[in-house]
Amino acid sequence: MNVVKVGLLGLGTVGGGTVNVLAKNSEDISRRTGYQVVVSKASARDLTRSRICDTDGIQLTTNPQEIVNDPEIQIVVELMGGEEPAKSLILEALKQGKHVITANKALIANHGNELFAEAAKNNVVLAYEAAIAGGIPIVKAMREGLTANGIEWLAGIINGTGNFILTEMRDKGSAFADVLQEAQDLGYAEADPEYDVEGIDAAHKLCILASLAFGMPLNFKKVYTEGISRITPLDVTYAEELGYRIKHLGVARKSEAGVEMRVHPTLISEKQLIANVDGVMNAVVVKGNAVGPTLYYGPGAGAEATASAVIADIVDICRQLDGANAVPALGFMDEQLQDIPLLPIEDITTAFYLRISVEDKPGVMAAITSVLAANGISIEAVLQKEAVPQGASTDVILLTDSVIEKSMIQAIKDIEALDSTNGSVIRIRVESLQ
Numbered sequence: 001m002n003v004v005k006v007g008l009l010g011l012g013t014v015g016g017g018t019v020n021v022l023a024k025n026s027e028d029i030s031r032r033t034g035y036q037v038v039v040s041k042a043s044a045r046d047l048t049r050s051r052i053c054d055t056d057g058i059q060l061t062t063n064p065q066e067i068v069n070d071p072e073i074q075i076v077v078e079l080m081g082g083e084e085p086a087k088s089l090i091l092e093a094l095k096q097g098k099h100v101i102t103a104n105k106a107l108i109a110n111h112g113n114e115l116f117a118e119a120a121k122n123n124v125v126l127a128y129e130a131a132i133a134g135g136i137p138i139v140k141a142m143r144e145g146l147t148a149n150g151i152e153w154l155a156g157i158i159n160g161t162g163n164f165i166l167t168e169m170r171d172k173g174s175a176f177a178d179v180l181q182e183a184q185d186l187g188y189a190e191a192d193p194e195y196d197v198e199g200i201d202a203a204h205k206l207c208i209l210a211s212l213a214f215g216m217p218l219n220f221k222k223v224y225t226e227g228i229s230r231i232t233p234l235d236v237t238y239a240e241e242l243g244y245r246i247k248h249l250g251v252a253r254k255s256e257a258g259v260e261m262r263v264h265p266t267l268i269s270e271k272q273l274i275a276n277v278d279g280v281m282n283a284v285v286v287k288g289n290a291v292g293p294t295l296y297y298g299p300g301a302g303a304e305a306t307a308s309a310v311i312a313d314i315v316d317i318c319r320q321l322d323g324a325n326a327v328p329a330l331g332f333m334d335e336q337l338q339d340i341p342l343l344p345i346e347d348i349t350t351a352f353y354l355r356i357s358v359e360d361k362p363g364v365m366a367a368i369t370s371v372l373a374a375n376g377i378s379i380e381a382v383l384q385k386e387a388v389p390q391g392a393s394t395d396v397i398l399l400t401d402s403v404i405e406k407s408m409i410q411a412i413k414d415i416e417a418l419d420s421t422n423g424s425v426i427r428i429r430v431e432s433l434q
Helices: 013-024 026-033 064-069 086-095 105-121 138-145 160-172 176-185 200-214 233-241 303-320 364-374 405-416
Strands: 003-009 036-043 059-061 075-078 099-102 151-157 244-255 258-269 281-288 292-299 349-359 379-384 393-400 426-431
Touching: 003 013, 003 064, 003 303, 013 026, 013 036, 013 303, 026 036, 026 303, 036 064, 036 303, 059 064, 064 086, 075 086, 075 303, 086 099, 086 105, 099 105, 099 303, 105 200, 138 200, 138 281, 138 292, 151 200, 160 176, 160 233, 160 244, 160 281, 200 244, 200 258, 233 244, 233 349, 233 393, 233 426, 244 426, 349 364, 349 405, 364 379, 364 393, 364 405
Parallel strands: 003 036, 003 075, 036 059, 075 099, 258 426
Antiparallel strands: 151 244, 151 281, 244 258, 281 292, 349 393, 349 426, 379 393
């Protein structure tokens, strides 16, 4: 049986998981590809540290360029993370006619257009299943399984750390800062958690998913991003009372006006399947105009879960080594990608949850509803908490019907200007996913 040699740029958690899964499932992988897949060389910053995998038979180096330059290596797998030197190494590997696999969502979101063009120029594949949602084969589903459909919208819980934090806040009533510390202690969150809790990681993934869905170039800078650090146990509790759960959601939707791409905390009805995705798990709902809504669920991170996606890309590449046609990088023929208008957040329509701290006195509710009516906003549900002691401040919680965001921005300014309002209005968007 012919051998395909693979070089790993990075031998950390995912790299070690890739070695383990290739070893564990080597027979099935060979049956599926017709090749014996072998990791022949791997690079790592520190060759003395302990590994989760057996490195016998793998040539180790601290110089990743050695892997890129090795003429016997046909597939380079980039698992280093960061933009440099990963980008330069990938470009060089593509120029040398090597196929490349990456789990680097930030690199694809920010530089994917350039990298895919270089891959096409050299008639090789740049694959990236592992960059989104860990072990969930969402890229393959959208590039291949749903190709008969026009994708109307997608929504996903695509960052396990944020989902864990919101789940713990709901289940334990804990404050954000306390649960974040717990996530860091468990290894779910980095020492600097900004990318996870402020939505940047999810925005990278959403950018790629939107391009796959709608056949447009990658444009990470146009993703609206809002984190979960301002979510309080009070809002989680009030959402539950209204029959909703708060999730950190990535949403992409196409309309006649253009495409919206946004990541932010979102109220979702507890009856929706995605509202019941808890802990570090990920899930993506994709709505096709033929099949309807489809749900993809599974682990969004982890050594062997992510390795599963890496090896799926290796298998696909092996199947193409005999000259079979490759699937286009973003699922659409390169010359058919379209520059679709991207909508600013102010022009997007959603419903809203509002929490307003007010003085407990007559006429307060009438003043708020008057402001909302003046801005064309209807109320769907109201919770008004009794002030303790009587006459003290209290919370009014509203769910509105769908409204264009610019109208809600103005309404919130007007409500905050009322004499009876204390401090800022807390607002969270609401999605029906219909």
